[in-house]
Amino acid sequence: MLKKIPNLALILILFALLTGSFLQAQQRFPKPEFDTGYVQPDPTTPEPRAMALEYFDVLVLLAVLSLASWLAVKKRSRRGLLWLSVFSLIYFGFYRDGCICSIGAIQNVALSIFDPGYAISITALLFFILPLLFALFFGRTFCAAACPLGAIQDLVVINPVSIPSWIRKTLGFIPVIYLALSVLFAATGSDFIICRYDPFVGIFRMDGPFLMIFLGITFLLLGMFYARPYCRVFCPYGVLLSWMSKFSKWHLSITPSECIKCKLCKDSCPFDAIEVPVEQAYRTPEVSRKNLKRFILYIGLIPVLILLGGWIGSKSHIFLSRVHPDVYLAELMISQPELKEDEENLDIQAFLESGDTFEQLVDQAAVIREKFRKGSLVMGGFIGLALGITLMNQVVFRRREDYEPHKGDCFSCGRCMDYCPIDSQKSKGESQKLNVESLKLKVENQKSVKSKG
Amino acid sequence: MKKRGLTIVILVILTVIIGVIVVDFLNNRPDRRGENPYALEVDQYKVVDPELISHKETRNFDLGLLIASDMSLYDRALYVSGNSSLVVIPLDGRPATMHEILPRATCLEVDQGNIFVGFSTYVAKYSHEGELLQEWPHLGESTVITNLAIKEDKVFVADAGNRRIVIFNREGEQEGEFEGKAESEAGHGFIIPSANFDLAVNSFGELWVVNTGKHALENYSDDGRMRGYWDKASFDIDGFMGCCNPARITVMEDGSFVTSEKGIVRIKIYDQSGELISVVAPPALFKKERSANEEGKAPEVCVDENGVVYALDFDRDVIRVFEPIESE
Secondary structure (H helix, E strand, O other), X not given: OOOHHHHHHHHHHHXXXXXXXHHHXXXXXXXXXXXXXXXXXXXXXXXXXXXXXXXXXXXXXXXXXXXXXXXXXXXXXXXXXXXXXXXXXXXXXXXXXXXXXXXXXXXXXXXXXXXXXXXXXXHHHHHHHXXXXXXXXXXXXXXXXXXXXXXXXXXXXXXXXXXXXXXXXHHOOHHHHHXXXXXXXXXXXXXXXXHHOOOOHHHHXXXXXXXXXXXXXXXXXXXXXXXXXXHHHOOHHHHHHHHHHOOOOOOOOOOOOOOOOOOHHHHHOOOOOEEOOOOHHHHXXXXXXXXXXXXXXXXXXXXXXXXXXXXXXXXXXXXXXXOOHHHHHHHHHHHOHHHHHOOOOHHHHHHHXXXXXXXXXXXXXXXXXXXXXXXXXXXXXXXXXXXXXXXXXXXXXXXXXXXXXXXXXXXXXXXXXXXXHHHHHHHOOOOOOOOHHHHHHHHHHHHHHHHHO | OHHHHHHHHHHHHHHHHHHHHHHHHHHOOOOOOOOOOOOOOOHHHHOOOHHHEXXXXXXXXXXXXXXXXXXXXXXXXXXXXXXXXXXXXXXXXXXXXXXXXXXXXXXXXXXXXXEEEXXXXXXXXXXXXXXXXXXXXXOOOOOOEEEEEEEOOEEEEEEOOOOEEEEEEOOOOEEEEEXXXXXXXXXXXXXOOOOOOOEEEOOOOOEEEEEHHHOEXXXXXXXXXXXXXXXXXXXXXXXXXXXXXXXXXXXXXXXXXXXXXXXXXXXXXXXXXXXXXXXXXXXXXXXXXXXXXXXXXXXXXXXXXXXXXXXXXXXXXXXXXXXXXXXX
16 A cells, blocks of 8 residues: 555646646736736635546545545544644645635535526535535544644644533534525525635635634634634534534544543543533433423424524514625615715616616515525524524433543544543553553543642 | 633634624625725826827817718828718818718728728728729628728738638738737737727838737738737836727838727827837827726827827717927
């Protein structure tokens, strides 16, 4: 295998050289001269790539996901995952300018479903599907090593703080709302807000509007103390990955054999994604009965929350529909007709130049608003459902004897494996049978030395 | 306590991030956007150093109701096409004469033998008395004929639609065509983003074609081989800016070029190697008030043996005469 690496590298270099020269050949029109003071706008999307290169990106993603899953589940190598995430950061982040990414692909998929005039590229579709498929089988290995946004945040984790569970769970609901809004806006053709507020794309491209750079730097600074803030508090794709990962059969495990309950893994996880063993106190009949009552209450509450969410959604559709430029423009031109004469207003001037009549604009706005009415209703219902399920999960206690990663929240970064004394013993290749008791003693000693120190 | 403090800081920062995103999102609306930071401010390029101005406007010819399309200078008379008419304006003050021609002429060229008039897809040959002698074959649907040039027995036809020069003899037989391609880097071929594609033959018999997309003037042999070129892409006065400039050219007796630009309208003189000699008419002399989307049209230019430049101002439908300023 090792002998083949130079050959593979040679093929990759040749591929890069050939495709690079091909791309250069696409420059066929001389660029205008802008040396004399003109400030060029920041590009919002990278230059188009040759189709072959887009497929190559998919291949790279597939390779990274496969390797990450192998490293997390089979090889159990934190170091491997770390270096793979650095590669993804360089390739998908800095080389590919953060585009295309699986997170943003949510919007392409949503638009393609609801707008028959929009055809999604096979690349965008695969970028959306592949990480979800891998999450379904192996957990969130995409987050561990393939996502450049996750990788850049992971590298700045210095002194992560564990915040109270109720705050964490409340913050964890924001991505659900963000997902619902981004799908609604994309499906109605209004806006791609995930891309617009991608905080790291400005850093990847070494260029961007002030707000983008500000958000990127702020997230990185915050990430020193609250690990992966974007992934945990904003990432809408994380919601989908979390759902898939909960069903994963071959998810990363903390220890390769018997857990000695040393708690080192829990301390090592900067994401508070380790679940502790369920204490005996929670297994009493009284607690079980109490939880059952609450469970039934929450189950009964779910339809109410769906209806309430749907009602709030439908009531807010007029406000939300103003996100669409046509609706906003129609309202603006109705309320302030004098703006038609304002030559400085580029949006209005662009509309007037388009040749469409004002009546056409109003009709179009009415159609879009109707889409928003239905979409907001569904969005509200979805948020209500998600809230209900989240509440229900609070009272579901599964029998758990060992420390285990939370399949939904775990990014499969492998830190816990690295800290697990059982794992380290195994990896050292000690031939003798693992003595659990002696390990426990060793850990206790280490902890006491630490606390004295 | 330390942990609690950090938790509060984390929550505050997250709240600020969410707040910033929401405020930005709500403010990114058509009536709430600030000034366009990328607006191209061109006013500074309209200012021309008075030292560079070599001509002054002395008189003009009003074309009345004629909506002119092109102009040519021959034997001390200006020939102007427009509507369904060809107007001949003698420069010695004699009254103008008018001939009826086929409608929608786009360009014309005159020599001692004939008047050649270009239409969108074909060329027609007229006598000096205005008699239609020949209609040449159509050059195809995508053809957009923008200008003509005559050299002895050849008529060069600029086809902006197909980015090519078509060569005819005087009888209307096609002898060839070329697209300005050559093996060298310079021979990319004609880049013609709009229907502005001019050509001229100078007094030495050299054919010069404007490659507007490259802001270049290119010299070709009669059979279409590139012999040389010069280009000047710049926002400054000594170059050409925008998508398609110089939009129109003519040649002086000594081989210098008179160029006419669209967008920021101005007329300049360059020597044969492309060095700016002077400015005939600065942008200030042309229509000042235009709406945001209205583009200044490049005047058609002709020049006589005394260096007097005749500019057909399409905005005002007048021929403006610029005479050299006498040096002291």
